Structure formats: structure tokens, C-alpha cells
Amino acid sequence: MNIVILGMGTVGQSIAEMLTGKNHSVTVVDRAPDICHDVAERLDVHAKEGEATNSSLMFQIGIASADLCIAVTDEDTTNLIACSMAKAMGAKRTICRVLSEDYQEVSTFDCQRHFKIDRLLSIENLTALELATVIRNPESVAVENFARGMIEMQEIEVEADTKAVGVALRDMHFPPGVRVGSITHKKSSVVAGPDDEVEVGDRVTLIGTHEDVDQVKRLFEHINTARQSIVIGGGGRIGYHLARILEGPRNHITIFERDSARCAILAEQLEHTTVLHGDATQLRLLEEERIGQADVYVAAMGDDEDNIISAVEASELGTQKTMSVIQRTDYARVVKKLGIDRTVSPREVAAKQVLSFLTYGPVLSRTSFSGIEVIEVEVQKDSPATKYPLQELPLPEQCLIAGIMRDEFVRVANADDAFEAGDVVVALVQADNLDEATVLFST
Amino acid sequence: MNWKLLRKQLGIIALLVAAAMLVSVPWAFPQFGQTSEIEAEGLRGLLSGIFISAIIGIILTFSGKNAQGPIYRREALAVVGLGWILAGLLGAIPFYISQTQRAPEIPMSVADAIFESMSGLTTTGSSVLSDVEMPQTGKPAIPRCILFWRSFTHFLGGMGIVVLFVALLGHLGGAKLLFQREVSGLARDTLQPRIAQTARILWIIYVGLNLGCFTLLKLSGMTVFDALCHAFGTLATGGFSTRNASIGAFESPYIRTTIIFFMILGGTNYTLFYLLWKQQWKTVLSNREYQVYLFILLSCTLGIGSLLWQANSNNQGTDEPVLVRSLFHVASIMTTTGYATDDFNLWPAFPKAILILLMFVGGSVGSTGGGVKVLRWMLLARILLLEVFHAFRPQVVRPLRLGHQVLDPEVRHDVVVYIAIVFLVFAGSWIFFLAIQPESLWDHTEQSEPLRDSATAVIASINNIGPGLGVVGPTQTYGKFSDFGKIFLTMLMLLGRLEYFTLLVLFYPSFWKTH
Numbered sequence A: 001m002n003i004v005i006l007g008m009g010t011v012g013q014s015i016a017e018m019l020t021g022k023n024h025s026v027t028v029v030d031r032a033p034d035i036c037h038d039v040a041e042r043l044d045v046h047a048k049e050g051e052a053t054n055s056s057l058m059f060q061i062g063i064a065s066a067d068l069c070i071a072v073t074d075e076d077t078t079n080l081i082a083c084s085m086a087k088a089m090g091a092k093r094t095i096c097r098v099l100s101e102d103y104q105e106v107s108t109f110d111c112q113r114h115f116k117i118d119r120l121l122s123i124e125n126l127t128a129l130e131l132a133t134v135i136r137n138p139e140s141v142a143v144e145n146f147a148r149g150m151i152e153m154q155e156i157e158v159e160a161d162t163k164a165v166g167v168a169l170r171d172m173h174f175p176p177g178v179r180v181g182s183i184t185h186k187k188s189s190v191v192a193g194p195d196d197e198v199e200v201g202d203r204v205t206l207i208g209t210h211e212d213v214d215q216v217k218r219l220f221e222h223i224n225t226a227r228q229s230i231v232i233g234g235g236g237r238i239g240y241h242l243a244r245i246l247e248g249p250r251n252h253i254t255i256f257e258r259d260s261a262r263c264a265i266l267a268e269q270l271e272h273t274t275v276l277h278g279d280a281t282q283l284r285l286l287e288e289e290r291i292g293q294a295d296v297y298v299a300a301m302g303d304d305e306d307n308i309i310s311a312v313e314a315s316e317l318g319t320q321k322t323m324s325v326i327q328r329t330d331y332a333r334v335v336k337k338l339g340i341d342r343t344v345s346p347r348e349v350a351a352k353q354v355l356s357f358l359t360y361g362p363v364l365s366r367t368s369f370s371g372i373e374v375i376e377v378e379v380q381k382d383s384p385a386t387k388y389p390l391q392e393l394p395l396p397e398q399c400l401i402a403g404i405m406r407d408e409f410v411r412v413a414n415a416d417d418a419f420e421a422g423d424v425v426v427a428l429v430q431a432d433n434l435d436e437a438t439v440l441f442s443t
Numbered sequence B: 001m002n003w004k005l006l007r008k009q010l011g012i013i014a015l016l017v018a019a020a021m022l023v024s025v026p027w028a029f030p031q032f033g034q035t036s037e038i039e040a041e042g043l044r045g046l047l048s049g050i051f052i053s054a055i056i057g058i059i060l061t062f063s064g065k066n067a068q069g070p071i072y073r074r075e076a077l078a079v080v081g082l083g084w085i086l087a088g089l090l091g092a093i094p095f096y097i098s099q100t101q102r103a104p105e106i107p108m109s110v111a112d113a114i115f116e117s118m119s120g121l122t123t124t125g126s127s128v129l130s131d132v133e134m135p136q137t138g139k140p141a142i143p144r145c146i147l148f149w150r151s152f153t154h155f156l157g158g159m160g161i162v163v164l165f166v167a168l169l170g171h172l173g174g175a176k177l178l179f180q181r182e183v184s185g186l187a188r189d190t191l192q193p194r195i196a197q198t199a200r201i202l203w204i205i206y207v208g209l210n211l212g213c214f215t216l217l218k219l220s221g222m223t224v225f226d227a228l229c230h231a232f233g234t235l236a237t238g239g240f241s242t243r244n245a246s247i248g249a250f251e252s253p254y255i256r257t258t259i260i261f262f263m264i265l266g267g268t269n270y271t272l273f274y275l276l277w278k279q280q281w282k283t284v285l286s287n288r289e290y291q292v293y294l295f296i297l298l299s300c301t302l303g304i305g306s307l308l309w310q311a312n313s314n315n316q317g318t319d320e321p322v323l324v325r326s327l328f329h330v331a332s333i334m335t336t337t338g339y340a341t342d343d344f345n346l347w348p349a350f351p352k353a354i355l356i357l358l359m360f361v362g363g364s365v366g367s368t369g370g371g372v373k374v375l376r377w378m379l380l381a382r383i384l385l386l387e388v389f390h391a392f393r394p395q396v397v398r399p400l401r402l403g404h405q406v407l408d409p410e411v412r413h414d415v416v417v418y419i420a421i422v423f424l425v426f427a428g429s430w431i432f433f434l435a436i437q438p439e440s441l442w443d444h445t446e447q448s449e450p451l452r453d454s455a456t457a458v459i460a461s462i463n464n465i466g467p468g469l470g471v472v473g474p475t476q477t478y479g480k481f482s483d484f485g486k487i488f489l490t491m492l493m494l495l496g497r498l499e500y501f502t503l504l505v506l507f508y509p510s511f512w513k514t515h
Helices: A010-021 A033-042 A055-060 A076-089 A123-136 A210-217 A237-246 A260-269 A283-288 A304-317 A329-337 A346-356 A431-439 B003-028 B037-063 B073-097 B110-121 B144-159 B161-168 B175-182 B195-219 B224-235 B253-266 B270-277 B281-285 B288-311 B322-334 B349-361 B374-392 B409-436 B450-462 B483-497 B501-507
Strands: A002-006 A025-030 A046-049 A068-071 A093-097 A119-121 A142-146 A151-157 A178-185 A188-191 A203-208 A228-233 A251-257 A273-277 A296-299 A321-325 A342-344 A363-369 A372-378 A399-406 A409-412 A424-430 B101-103
Touching: A002 A010, A002 A076, A010 A025, A010 A346, A025 A033, A033 A046, A055 A076, A068 A076, A076 A093, A119 A346, A123 A237, A123 A296, A123 A321, A123 A342, A123 A346, A142 A372, A151 A210, A151 A399, A178 A210, A178 A372, A178 A399, A188 A424, A203 A210, A203 A399, A203 A424, A228 A237, A228 A304, A237 A251, A237 A260, A251 A260, A260 A273, A283 A304, A296 A304, A304 A321, A304 A329, A329 A342, A342 A346, A346 A363, A372 A431, A424 A431, B003 B037, B003 B073, B003 B144, B003 B161, B037 B073, B037 B144, B073 B110, B073 B144, B073 B161, B073 B483, B073 B501, B110 B144, B110 B483, B144 B161, B144 B195, B144 B224, B161 B175, B161 B195, B175 B195, B195 B224, B195 B253, B195 B270, B224 B253, B253 B322, B270 B281, B288 B322, B288 B349, B288 B374, B322 B349, B349 B450, B374 B409, B409 B450, B409 B483, B450 B483, B483 B501
Parallel strands: A002 A025, A002 A068, A025 A046, A068 A093, A093 A119, A228 A251, A228 A296, A251 A273, A296 A321, A321 A342
Antiparallel strands: A142 A151, A151 A203, A178 A188, A178 A203, A363 A372, A372 A424, A399 A409, A399 A424
16 A cells, blocks of 8 residues: 655654554655654655645655555644645545644534545544543453444443343344444354344443443443542643543542643633642652542553553552553553553554554445454445435345444434435444445445 | 823713703703793703813813823723713712702702712612602602703613713724723623624613613503603612602502512623523523522522511501512612612511622622622632632642633632722721711611611612611611711712722822823
């Protein structure tokens, strides 16, 4: 694949490194000559010095024949403009990194649609989402988010003495916003049909909005609904997003932040979160605020060493579960030994997103999920899918349409839903039937 | 200080006052072409008032004809502060020249006239007049045109002279600064990008409400004259009446409900009316301050109502339901109007105490009501909670919120300072006022209690209410105080109307100095 990366910061470099490792042909652009030089020397890439939004430079590096253009400079506006230009000049797909949440807010203006960007990549938000998923669903085996994080897919293990055991799925009366995706019985997975039943020890995937999935989960497992107390060290972007995602009646959140100006902003934005002005690496403060009694501690400061120190301190003080954001992947192994329960690396999160996006045709992203492929497909103009409602669509066996995203609204698919060109469909399909399914959405 | 500009602006205000006096002239002729002896006196007073105001206005405007330069903060403060003082003085001329009698055979002194005029403009509604009509015959003891002027000052001052001035002549530079000095400190959000437009909308709403109130009062059986005067007194939250017994003179339950309804509207933030007009129901219904305003109003009504019922003080010669009486007075005191149907002086102590506290509450921000304003109390309560919390967890950062909206950190400081000033001014004035009144004034009857009465006189003045307790109770007047005492109370009224700072800066020597 021909891939162009604009901006060679730490994120850009780690993406370039990952992509060259997978034998893609990568061209990188950066403003700083020494960085270009360094990257060109270290990696098998074509490096070019210049501005990301310079059209003649873009033309020179062959943006017209690029399969993917990734804009990861440190300025949101540059990224947006560059992606928009790249798309107009012929790049097939674009990924745009954004820092500010303003551009992801779709209620007033859909920036992604306006600039014809295929994916807005908010690494901080995705990192926070990953941390939040672990906190929210400690029992779940795996959780994935689709459609800008608005649809969630969880894999859970069916426990004994739950309502779901031995009942056909069609008789369980789920709320309309939830589907059972797949059932894994003794290591073989099937996409769930209405007549299937689950047994104790099976794993099922649930797809739907966060709230609905949480509700339906109770049919399959015993959930501890006690209020959780969560402490976040560091109120940067990750800390902020994490608090925002977790805010709710079930969680009590406290954030430590060193910068008083940032504290004021956080306290303004996060109405139900306790914002503390202080350094989370200071033992005295952690003690005074009774970190030991917290259920979860998440270290999300900008500095790996600070994160490790404070997470270890929290764990020493008696916090039940400690997590940390770690930028440098080489720390990951050591950290496990220090008693930190979970680490999340923003770079890996970004890499995973980019990887799922290396697809052709209408498929926007593709993720493997215990033997089943979860794809996000964009419905093409005049494709077969636009001609029938969902119940008459000749879907292959073992294929489930989980969600439909039209404009900024996401919903779980119904039997009489019809597709329109431009809709993004989240589908589960057995790996063997993938091509058969994608054909339905392409011209 | 740009003196020329100041003179020019003050000149316009004087001309505005002259124009306002013209409106009262027709009332000197009850039947066309005829005028009684007493009306002639009134007409003489009004005409001299118009003449003097116009001359002063013309002189000031001319002397500031070539005024240049923009209005800065200082000029704005000076125009508003001095403008109100000037308007109060000019407004006093008709009272003085017409030889209006404050009590039988005692014509008003200069201090009386200034007191009456300023009390009207600041929408306080305290009066020195003991009889506005002959007690037995019901014939006018005071010329109708003067009585009309008295009520009309409420109308002028309710929405504000300077707001009117900006609405009419908004193209003048510095309109925004002027506007902000007169409008309540927390309601400075403008409805429209252009300040003149905002001022015009406010006046349109205000005039509209006055018309509505007038129509309903007329339909309930008042004469045109009474209906107009009482509409002015109600919506401006003033309190001047054309009857000795205030609203008590009107037995009709329709009149009383109309007055109650419009007093409550007068204490409402005018922005809400604008939003209603724009059909933004949700914003109006979710307004926290208004919810609290209505809550205080209703809970105090129930509280006082049940106390009165318990005390069985239903013996004031009315068979009106206790709750209606209670609602009337709670609304009247809380919105700082000051109308009365009962002599609440005769109530038991507890309901009277509630009324005294209500005097400090006041109406909503952005209303014509005076007082500290409901929003400031809500914010103070929250600020104190935050401060107590801060004492044991100082590291926690918590912004001041109103609903979901986060307020500027400055507001936190402003609210506390404001309320501190209110109480300092109250305490200082109380002592001072007691000191300047001759001991002989207090006749040591049951009705006179120097500490209580002087305190309520001061409270009723700084909060622009009108009646207090005891010798300044609803059936009493302020006429008995010394001239100096009256002038002092006049200053307090203006201080309260302009929310302290605008007037206080005028006493700061360095304010006037140009470096």
C-alpha cells in the first residue's frame, strides 16, 4: 500500500515504523529537516522536508496515488486542512489526528463529514476509552468500540444461575438497542441466530450502546453494582477524556492535576468529578486523599516515570487496581513486575487504529474478534445493499448486521431498515464469508 | 474627567426630565378648560419645573456643545451618578413650588420635596405626605397633576433614566458603559449586540407591561387616573398610591389580584420576558433564579399566612382570606414595591421578622425591583458552602456554578463584596440615623421603638421598599424626621438604586482628578 504520513512527531514515527515493518511503501513529510534526515536514515521510508499543507509538495510525493494519507502533526487545523486537500487531490483514504474534542463533537457540526475525512483519530480519547473499558467491565474478556465509540462490543462469559442459560435468544426480550453477536461454545464461534441458546461457560458478544449493553449483561452474569471510586493521576487530555467517559452515578472520580490553570478548566468541564490541585507523585498527598481506599487508580500524566512511580505508590497504599499510561513500549514488561495491573500505550492504540484501517474497497476497518471478523463498511452508491431492506438482503450465512451509522446517528439495525449510500455499517461475519458480505455493499 | 462631555450628557438628562414633566400637565385640567384653585397651584409648580429643567438642560447642553472624545469608565460613572442626583433635584421643583402640603397647613420644605422626588425616582415609594386626599371628603388634598408627577417618577426611574436615555439616543459614544452602570451588576448580558437595541427592547417590554396592568386595573373599576398611577407604582416596584390607605382603599378582589400579579412580574428578570417573546420556553422555565424567587415568594406566603391564621389577627376589618393578605405583603415587600392593604405593624412579631428579612432579599436580577437580589443570595450561599469545603480540602478545585453554567471567578469576589457593603452601609447608617434624630421625635408610645424603627427606615431606604415598621409603618409617613434625616435617607435610596458603587465612587477624591 502507498501510505503518506504527514508529521513526524513521536506518533508519526511509531506509525511509520509499524507500517514499514509490514512492508508498506511509506512517504513521510515533516517541517524539520533534521527529523526528516533522522527518520530517513533509521527507517525504510521516503522522507521529504516541507509543510504538510503545501499542495505542490503533496503532488510531488504522489498523493494522487496514495491509498492512505495519515495527518499526525501537532496542530489540529493543519491536520484537517491537509487531509481535506489530500482527499481532493486523490488520496483514497485519510486519517486525521485531532487533539481538541471540539472537532469530534458532532451535535452542532460534523467536521469529519465536512472535510471528507475517513477517520478522526483522537489518540487520547481512544486511550481513555481503552482504560475506561477495563474499569467498567472488569469481568469482560474483551471489549471493542465501533462507530466513533458509540457502539460497543463486549465479549463476556456466561455464568451459572443466570437468566440466559438455556433460553432461546428470541425469547429473551432484549431492549431494541442490543444484539447478541456471536456465541463461542467450546472454542468454535458462530454468529448468533435467534434460535440459539447459551450454556454456562460459553462466551457471547453483545453489541449496542454502552447503557443497553450494561443492562443486558445482567442476564448473562452477576454484576457487582457497588459504587466505584476511581482516582486519576494527571488531568491531561487522557485524564480528562477518561473522567468524562466514566462520569456517572456508578463512579466517583477524583483527578489530581499539578497545573492550577488546567485544574480550573477541568473543574469547569467535569461537573461531577472532584478536581484536586496537587502532584500525584507526592506520597503525602496520596495518603491524605486516602488513595488506598480507592477501587481503581489510573496514572495518566505526561511522563512515563511519573506514571510508574505514582501507580506503584498507589498500589503500595492499598489501591485494589492500578493502571498506567505508558508511552514507551519497552517499559511495558518491567511494569508488570512492579505490581501495576494494566498498562495502556497510546502509541499502540494509534497503531491498532491505523492497522484496522489498512483495507481496500468499501471496508473501512476490520478487526478480528475470536474467529469472527468485525467490519465497518461504507455502503456504496447503487450497491445491492441500497436496493433491499435488511430482512430481504441476501446476506451470507453467519453474518450479522449490528449497527448502522447515518450522519451522526448510530443505531442497532432492525429487520426493516434500508440502507443508503454513505451509511456506515458495522457487521460481524465469519472470516470465510467476508468477501461474500462485502460484495453486497460495493458497486 | 471630560467636563464638557459630562455637561452635555447631564444637559440631555435635564431635558428628558423636563419632557417627562410635560406628560403630567394635562392632569391639571380635570375637565377640559376648567381648573380648580388647588390644581392651579400644581400647574404653577409643574410649569416652573419644566421651565427650570429646560433652562438648565439647555445651558448644560450648550456649554458642552463641542464636547469631544469618548466616554470612559469615569465619565460613565459620573454621568449616571450625577445624572440621578440632578434628576432628583429637578423632580423636586414641582413639589416645592406648588406649595404642596405635607400635613394639613404645613407646606413641603426643600428637603421634603427632594425626599419625595428621589423616593419616586429610585422606586422606593416612601412618602412624607400624610394625606394625599382629604380624610373625610375624599377630595384631593394635593393637586392631581402633582400626584401624577409623583407616580410618573416611578415610571421613569423603574427601568432607569439612563437606560431610557440610551434607548432614545443610543448613537452616543459610550452607551454601553452608561447602560452597565445603571443596570444591576449581575444582569449585564445584553439581549442584542447593540446596546441601544437592548435598551429599547427593555423599555418596550416595560411600557407594554405598564399598559397591561393599566388596562386590567381600569377594567376592575379604577378611574383612568388611579389605574395609571397604580400601574406605574406596581411595575416599577415603587409603591406610591393616590389614596391614603394605599391599595387598602380598593376593596375589589380583582384589583388586589391584578396588583399582586404585576408586582411579581415587576420583580422578574426582564430578560425572561424577552426570551418568552422569542418563544424560548425552556430557557425561561429552567431559570434557576426565577425558580428560587417564586419558591421564596410562595414559602414565605404560606409561612406568614399560617402564622397570621394561628394568631387569628383577622380583625383588621377585612374578611379577605389570610393567604391573599399574606401573598400581597410578601410580594409587595420582596419585590420592594411597598404597597400595603393591612397595617402589618399590628401583626405578631414572627411574621414581621420574616418581612424584615424579605426586605433584604429583593427581586430578581434585571428586574425593576431593588434589594440585594435573589441571585446574589443564591450565589452567596454557594460561595459559603464552597469556602467551608475548602477549609478541610483546600486542594480541591471547585468552580462556582449556577445550574450547569460556570461563573467567572470574579463573580465570587463581587458577590461577597456587594453583600458586605450592603451590611456595612446598613449598620453605619442605622447608627448615624439614630444619632441625627432628636430624642423628642420618638414619643415612646407603643408604636414607637427607636432602634427598630430607625433600622427599618434605613433598610426600607437602601432596598428601595418604602414602608418599614413602627413610626415608618405602612400607615405612617417619613414626614416626622428632621430635614437632615430626610436628605440622608434620600442618599441611601440612591445608593441602593445604583447598587452602591456608582454613587460611592463620586466620594472618592482621586475619581475627579485628572493626572
